[in-house]
Amino acid sequence: MTTKSKAYLIGGGIGSLAAAAFMIRDGNLPGGNISILEAAPILGGSLDAAGDADRGYSMRGGRMVTTDNYECTWDLYKSIPSLTRPGKSVFQETVEFNERHQSNSMARLVDRRRAKTPVASMGFSMQDRLELLRLSQATEESLGASRITDHLSPGFFETPFWHMWSTTFAFQPWHSAVEFKRYLLRFMLEFSRIETLAGVKRTIYNQYDSLVVPLQTWLADQGVHFVTDCRVTDIAHKTEDEKFVVTSLQCVCAGESEAIAVSDGDLVFLQNASMTDASSLGSMTHAPAQRTKAESGGWTLWERLADGRPEFGRPQVFNSSIAQAWWESFTVTLKDPSFFNQMKQFSGNEAGTGGLVTFKDSNWLLSIVLAFQPHFANQPEGVYVFWGYSLFPDRVGNFVPKSMTECNGAEILTELCGHLRFDPETTATANCIPCRMPYITSMFMPREKGDRPFPVPSGSKNLAFVSQFVEIPEDVVFTVEYSVRAAQMAVYELMGVERKVPNVTPHAKSHLAQFEALLKAFK
Numbered sequence: 001m002t003t004k005s006k007a008y009l010i011g012g013g014i015g016s017l018a019a020a021a022f023m024i025r026d027g028n029l030p031g032g033n034i035s036i037l038e039a040a041p042i043l044g045g046s047l048d049a050a051g052d053a054d055r056g057y058s059m060r061g062g063r064m065v066t067t068d069n070y071e072c073t074w075d076l077y078k079s080i081p082s083l084t085r086p087g088k089s090v091f092q093e094t095v096e097f098n099e100r101h102q103s104n105s106m107a108r109l110v111d112r113r114r115a116k117t118p119v120a121s122m123g124f125s126m127q128d129r130l131e132l133l134r135l136s137q138a139t140e141e142s143l144g145a146s147r148i149t150d151h152l153s154p155g156f157f158e159t160p161f162w163h164m165w166s167t168t169f170a171f172q173p174w175h176s177a178v179e180f181k182r183y184l185l186r187f188m189l190e191f192s193r194i195e196t197l198a199g200v201k202r203t204i205y206n207q208y209d210s211l212v213v214p215l216q217t218w219l220a221d222q223g224v225h226f227v228t229d230c231r232v233t234d235i236a237h238k239t240e241d242e243k244f245v246v247t248s249l250q251c252v253c254a255g256e257s258e259a260i261a262v263s264d265g266d267l268v269f270l271q272n273a274s275m276t277d278a279s280s281l282g283s284m285t286h287a288p289a290q291r292t293k294a295e296s297g298g299w300t301l302w303e304r305l306a307d308g309r310p311e312f313g314r315p316q317v318f319n320s321s322i323a324q325a326w327w328e329s330f331t332v333t334l335k336d337p338s339f340f341n342q343m344k345q346f347s348g349n350e351a352g353t354g355g356l357v358t359f360k361d362s363n364w365l366l367s368i369v370l371a372f373q374p375h376f377a378n379q380p381e382g383v384y385v386f387w388g389y390s391l392f393p394d395r396v397g398n399f400v401p402k403s404m405t406e407c408n409g410a411e412i413l414t415e416l417c418g419h420l421r422f423d424p425e426t427t428a429t430a431n432c433i434p435c436r437m438p439y440i441t442s443m444f445m446p447r448e449k450g451d452r453p454f455p456v457p458s459g460s461k462n463l464a465f466v467s468q469f470v471e472i473p474e475d476v477v478f479t480v481e482y483s484v485r486a487a488q489m490a491v492y493e494l495m496g497v498e499r500k501v502p503n504v505t506p507h508a509k510s511h512l513a514q515f516e517a518l519l520k521a522f523k
């Protein structure tokens with residue numbers, strides 16, 4: 001690797017943006033030597049957020065972060081200048097924002113009577129506690145590709161703990177037991193404060209405006225090349241000293257085929273698949289289209305590379321069951337404050353302090369979050385935006401005789417106002433944009449060792465994987481942190497950077513006894 005070496009990043013999600021930043025900051029590679037090739041028209045991948053007051057805002061996700069974990073993310077953002085607070089970093093502006101707006105949910109679960117459910121008790125039976133303890137201490141080898149339901153009895157899935165934990169992190173009973181165990185240990189500190197979400201931190205605006213834009217701006221200042229509307233369709237390689245060496249990338253950029261030569265010493269980072277692949281937006285009058293990977297082509301490159309190469313993982317483990325992986329979110333734009341005012345009256349929380357409100361008995365398992373306003377950098381005064389999602393969009397609603405997947409935005413608002421017992425006038429000015437995501441929890445599918453490649457697979461000379469579908473011991477997927485950690489690991493290994501990747505904070509090891517005590521304490 002020399003200062004003449006080039007780096008090609010396939011995909012423009014936060015993982016690639018972070019990898020570019022680590023190469024510049026810690027690997028001393030000039031930004032002008034780095035190209036990011038993204039199939040979509042903009043960068044940011046799953047961390048999208050767009051729109052305006054008239055067309056309506058939309059974002060596929062609303063993200064919670066923590067400052068007790070997210071070690072690599074904050075290591076990165078301590079170096080990225082804030083765009084809203086001159087002289088400060090994104091890390092500093094986020095910490096200061098969270099000191100001003102602390103999470104303290106007073107309406108975490110709402111039942112079918114529209115009553116706020118007491119959540120001081122986790123609702124565990126003795127059997128639940130024993131089973132949870134056993135699961136948290138089991139080895140990953142012994143858990144293998146088992147599911148959460150293989151280890152916890154039916155009663156556990158009716159406890160307030162499960163309702164809160166599963167909707168905070170989007171777990172389904174059929175998901176990977178290994179990943180569930182990792183979450184218990186990684187987010188052990190959240191265990192004792194899950195009912196108020198007190199450990200959750202938020203970004204000032206949505207994560208596109210607050211995380212992607214500042215990072216992209218810094219990378220642009222360093223001279224990084226961004227190539228959008230460019231899909232890499234194939235990777236040519238040679239074998240040298242029994243190592244896999246990428247020699248060129250085949251792309252379709254703005255409709256034109258082209259090949260990019262990869263020379264000796266150059267590096268290639270691939271974002272192998274995306275949780276938001278094949279997602280689609282609806283409108284107030286239309287439900288989102290039902291797309292699959294066959295239309296998007298988003299998994300094809302990883303499938304092609306992994307064919308006959310076990311060290312590159314097994315994509316089919318993650319993308320073969322939309323029924324077990326999908327759900328829907330929605331973003332609502334309002335031009336008057338009545339919904340926000342009524343929510344404040346009902347929940348006792350100012351927007352930005354409450355976090356998720358889950359309608360635990362709703363057929364769709366509906367949750368909403370009212371973030372601090374404005375939630376978009378370009379959001380005018382007098383406009384309000386909130387986000388929500390449902391874990392069971394295949395079920396018929398309680399107030400709309402249709403599955404969520406068949407519903408347009410207006411029907412989703414009818415269902416939501418039904419659970420809240422709000423008059424329909426409360427959302428008279430609302431524009432609700434639904435979003436279907438067929439692979440949103442594909443990372444949680446039961447998996448075994450070898451199903452995910454390491455960030456730098458054994459036998460690879462210049463190709464790394466940076467995504468939610470790589471193997472990182474101890475860390476948990478469905479987080480920004482996982483992609484940033486994958487990026488930092490891949491860059492440091494391929495470039496021989498001596499600085500250490502920050503450790504996964506060992507809450508788990510030092511707190512196993514505490515976990516046991518917590519389980520005993522929570523009845």
Ligand SMILES: Cc1cc2nc3c(=O)[nH]c(=O)nc-3n(C[C@H](O)[C@H](O)[C@H](O)COP(=O)(O)OP(=O)(O)OC[C@H]3O[C@@H](n4cnc5c(N)ncnc54)[C@H](O)[C@@H]3O)c2cc1C
Pocket residue numbers: 010011012013014015016037038039040044045046047060061062063064065230231232233271272273274275276298301329440466467468478479480481483
């Ligand atoms: C609804 C939702 C809620 C979430 N909640 C949280 C949360 O609370 N906390 C948290 O930390 N995280 C959360 N996340 C997860 C977090 O957003 C993701 O983990 C992270 O954004 C993934 O980043 P990535 O760069 O790995 O992949 P992505 O953002 O998926 O980016 C991959 C990119 O690669 C591109 N690409 C792939 N193949 C090719 C190719 N062959 N050629 C060109 N381009 C290609 C894709 O188009 C895509 O843009 C949430 C995500 C969603 C969607």
